Amino acid sequence: MIRVLANFVEILAQALNLAIFARVILSWLPVNPESPLVALLLGITEPILGPIRRALPRMGMFDLSPFFALLLIGLSERVLLLALQRLA
Numbered sequence: 001m002i003r004v005l006a007n008f009v010e011i012l013a014q015a016l017n018l019a020i021f022a023r024v025i026l027s028w029l030p031v032n033p034e035s036p037l038v039a040l041l042l043g044i045t046e047p048i049l050g051p052i053r054r055a056l057p058r059m060g061m062f063d064l065s066p067f068f069a070l071l072l073i074g075l076s077e078r079v080l081l082l083a084l085q086r087l088a
Contacts, residue, residue: 002088006081013077019044020066027063
C-alpha cells in the first residue's frame with residue numbers, strides 16, 4: 001500500500017512538472033487562452049503559480065514563479081517520499 005502511495009506521489013509530481021514546463025513554453029507562443037487544452041493547462045497550473053507569483057517581488061519582464069514552483073514540487077515530493085519510506 002505504501003509503494004502505491006509513493007508511486008502516486010512520484011507520478012503527480014512528474015505530471016505537475018510537465019504541466020508547468022508546458023505552460024512556460026506556451027507563454028512564449030501566441031495561443032488562444034480559450035482553447036480547451038490551454039484552459040486545462042491554466043486550470044492545473046494557476047493554483048500553484050498564482051500564489052507564488054503574488055509572493056515574489058516583480059523582476060521586470062521575468063516571471064520566476066515556475067522556477068520556484070518546480071523547486072517546491074521537488075521538495076514536497078522528497079519530503080512525502082521520505083515520510084512514506086519511514087512508514088514502511
